[in-house]
Amino acid sequence: MNNPFIRLEEVSKSFGLLTVVEGLNLEIGKGEFISLLGPSGSGKTTILMMLAGFENPTSGAIWAGGQRIDSLPPHRRNMGVVFQNYALFPHMTVSENVAFPLKMRSLPRAEVKERVGKALDMVQLGSLAERRPSQLSGGQQQRVALARALIFEPEVVLMDEPLGALDKQLREQMQLDIRDLHRRLQLTIVFVTHDQSEALTMSDRIAIFNRGKIEQIGKPSDIYDHPSTQFVAEFIGETN
Ligand code: ADP
Secondary structure, eight states: OOSOSEEEEEEEEEETTEEEEEEEEEEEOTTOEEEEEOOTTSSHHHHHHHHHTSSOOSEEEEEETTEEOTTSOGGGSOEEEEESSOOOOTTSOHHHHHHGGGGGSOOOHHHHHHHHHHHHHHTTOGGGTTOOGGGSOHHHHHHHHHHHHTTTOOSEEEEESTTTTSOHHHHHHHHHHHHHHHHHHTOEEEEEESOHHHHHHHOSEEEEEETTEEEEEEOHHHHHHOOOSHHHHHHHHOOO
């Protein structure tokens, strides 16, 4: 790839004797939507945690935007993060939840208000700013988590099974919304899922993981039409 935006170079991660990511090389383009797809336990979340800075690689290097980032703390990486268990604070309003990451930095009130307004508009939640999470649907709550991830206007957003807790109809709507957000904001998105159809419909590229290694990487149509190993053929062929 010419000029990748994110580059993982020979990244390995072990927990004690257990190696969960092994010698991983992966390049991600600016503005790309890439899914990390694979069965449970194949190392996808661990990779996301290393990108976000919540885990350090045991060996190897991670680069983003020309800078080596693997020993930077999470707040210096400017990557938004959205998890399946998005953990909104129940006693805070939507606005307060979205503003929460700004608390660590002493920003003027007017700037906080402007940023929160902008983030809520991005996910079309402006009209619900004063509600509490319990007054929102599951999809709306997930949008609040998205807005919170966008509050620092990151170039990269890392998503770990963000739609796993939603029912099918909502999930399909959110898939469209996330794709739309990706296009509008020209975000680079790294999306972890174990759902083949979700990865196939949403991604520019898919990396299929098996036991901490990439089994195949490519465009959805290439993977679907030409699975390169038995593992990929069986995994892609499974229906949820
Ligand atoms: P996936 O996201 O593909 O389901 P994970 O990256 O969550 O996979 O996990 C890969 C393996 O690493 C699993 O066997 C998991 O139990 C193990 N693992 C993940 N985090 C830790 C940790 N903090 N300590 C020990 N083992 C871990």
